Amino acid sequence: MRLCLSFYIDLESRFELHGIDTEKLYSLTKQVIDLAYDGLISRRQGEEKLLEPLYQRISLQTNPAKTMIYLKNSGIKLEEIIKEYAKIKQD
Numbered sequence: 658m659r660l661c662l663s664f665y666i667d668l669e670s671r672f673e674l675h676g677i678d679t680e681k682l683y684s685l686t687k688q689v690i691d692l693a694y695d696g697l698i699s700r701r702q703g704e705e706k707l708l709e710p711l712y713q714r715i716s717l718q719t720n721p722a723k724t725m726i727y728l729k730n731s732g733i734k735l736e737e738i739i740k741e742y743a744k745i746k747q748d
Contacts, residue, residue: 679718687715 690711697705714720721742728738 683715683718687712690715 690708694705694708697708725738729735
C-alpha cells in the first residue's frame with residue numbers, strides 16, 4: 658500500500674476532528690520511549706543512545722512525514738530528501 662504525502666498533510670486536523678489530543682499523544686509516546694530507555698539501560702549495552710532521535714521528534718512534535726512535507730513544500734526535490742535520509746550519521 659503506497660501512501661502519498663497528501664495523506665499526512667492534514668493528519669493533525671484529523672486527530673482534532675476525532676477528538677485526539679496531540680499533546681496527550683506525545684506525552685504517551687514519551688512514556689513508552691521512557692520505558693524502552695529504562696529497559697535498554699538495564700541491558701548495559703549502550704543501546705539507549707539509539708532512542709535519542711525519538712526523544713528529539715517528541716520534543717519537536719515532528720516525525721519523518723512532517724519533515725518530508727516541509728522539505729517538499731520548501732521546493733526541495735524528493736530525490737534530494739531521500740538521499741539525505743539515506744546518509745548514515747556517525748558520532
